[in-house]
Amino acid sequence: MKKPQELSFDQAAVFQISHAQRTGLELIWDRLEAQEPQCGFGTLGLCCRHCVMGPCRIDPLGDGPKKGVCGATADTLVARHLCRMIAAGAAAHSDHGRRPAILLKEVALGENSAYTIKDEEKLRAVAARLGISPEGEVSQVALAVAEVALSDFGKQDTRPLRFLEAYAPKKRLEHWQKLEEKLLAQTGALFGVLPRSIDREVVDIMHRTTMGMDHDPASLLLQGVRCALSDGWGGSLIATEIQDILFGTPYPRKVRANLGVLKEEAVNIVVHGHEPVLSEMIVQVAQEEELVKMAREMGAEGINVVGLCCTGNEILLRQGVPVAGNELHSELVLTTGLCEAMVVDVQCIYPALPRLAQCFHTKFISTSDQAKFPGAVHIQFFEEKAAEVARAIVRLAVENFKNRDPQKVHYPRIAEEALVGFSVEALLKALGGSVKPLVDAIAQGVIKGVAGIVGCNNPKVRQDYFLVSLCRELLKRDILVVGTGCWAIAAAKAGLMKPEAAAEAGPGVKRLCETLGIPPALHMGSCVDCSRMLVLLGAVADHLSCDISDLPVAGSAPEWTTEKAVSIGTYFVASGVPVHLWPAPPVLGSPAVTKLLTQELDSLLGGFFFVEEEPAKAARKMEEVILARRKKLGLG
């Protein structure tokens, strides 16, 4: 068993892991240890189960087989598998985006009265962007926006997504179009990069990667690119934009982050997962007089809703709800013995959680038809009865307060303050209405550039260590850091989202932050909100009449775990941003595919992947990328 200090960089986590180890509670790190050493074939991407002539493996070192039964080589196996990872990741983000799109339509048609349109200004702005008349009845405009979004999911023509056409910067759009033409002219074969419809690109990959289909690594990867773009400039973007319309565009607000946001005296409800549709409602009903009164009658001071992971990010940004932690905190929060309920929707919810909850009085409540858990209480969520369902959930939590065992309560009183909520709209407001001040700061060399850090925790990496250290290293080098997801929560917990944290940054970032009154690490939202970074990049590129691949920017997913991260990484690369990854993705079994990803993609798309295990080295490489691009732009 490893020492808690080696497992997490977060002191609250260390405190809680020690407690779990003392009391014999099984955590994710124990399960990882039980899996080690992990399979070499899987690590390299050299196994295939796409048909039952297999399973097949390829021997990377010795005299074993170099082909699957069908004849597929290591290059095919690796590319096919990566492609499927992208499809799964894009599907997760986009299916998430579909829900608010349908909801917007229902609200517009008056079929759902549980929700309203909170941000009319954003609705009209999105409409204008899509070429829909922004004037007129709110419900009419909303319906038109929802129709465009839904048609982007399922249309059958081969034109690019309307959301992509409306949001991608001009030069980038041209680049993708020209790339398709160039590849056709050079090879005589059809290669597609521009996504036709969100669902179709996922289906295309499932078709293409089945036995006896596409075996050409480059062709497979380009379809991966197309699918990832349908996520970034499609499904994820739709999720962000429509959630803003329905629940409000985030603006800066102060919140608290880490396990110390749990309250001993209150009924604690942890909402975990990814979507805001249910959690928004829980936050709302938890303030209702009747339920608060009920909690008081139970002897609690009130009801304390806290977030976890991206559901946490969604309500953190829009409602200022405190966040208990990121992915690796999801078990730890249960071990505090303070949670009356953990309510989950979709994605990144460990199946280990219900079993752990059973060691305490905690009710583990699943709500999605798509994510059910043995050992959970399932309370089915219906959008049209959202308030009722949310009330039933909160009531169950309140009633459970009496079952809390004080003997089992053990939690760290650790929480940091953070200034969060930097949507593109909020950033533009801070900048005085245009990206120009940011562009000037970069052009004049006040800051060297901007880095985006995203992604998960992974028990293979000391929790938050890479996320936080990389951020610090970049800030020291006068590179402003923006980001989303579990990184954002890690940075908040580490205190990097307080405006005072600018003192840790290089002189340029410090000056910029002081002038604008912003922290040096900017929380842009949940993982679907990576689309906000794309929109920001697009705005800067269009402002300068250049392409994203010209801008001094770089990205990183330094503790990534999920297939969603592969999709995110790929759409950034495909949009012209070099992306750092750690751990290495399961592609190294094919030196050819590895070369494609790390070198050849650059000449096709202006972005590439690189792998680096050390935060300082990763930061140095990102800085090099940024400096090289500055040089090309003629900036010192």
Add this chain to the structure above:
Amino acid sequence: MKVLAFDAVRCMGCHSCELACAAAHLDGLSLMEAVLAGKRAPARLWVHPGRPFAVVITCRHCLRAPCMEACAPQALKRDPQTGAVVVEESLCIGCRDCVLACPFGAIRMEAGKAVKCDLCGGDPACVRHCPTGALRFVSPEEEGLRKQRRTIKTFLAKAGRKP
């Protein structure tokens, strides 16, 4: 001295042991680095999954090793710590006599030198990587005692007595 023990019933034919064996002999490179560098590293044990049972071929580190007896330049030595029969590469002249002498076919040639199991210095990688426990590293004496105990239990149970 411990030996490798193989339980054919537990083997699911995943070849993890072979890859682990190759990866443990990469002169300090990691598996990923070696693959990217295009390095060749054959395994020193081979699983032949078959029906009704799998067979693993590897060196037994025989107490009276025919390969050692056959090796004229005395390139094959016994490691005093582990009891393993190991190749001293600088002495190997590539005569292949050991390959012919081995009754199990556990020695192969690679780049003109004999290559065989060295028990990884006492902590065999194949055993560590076997996900089902089909490969174990055991002392034959202890294994014998364990089997004696098991036999006694069976007899007692048959006689209706508690052991």
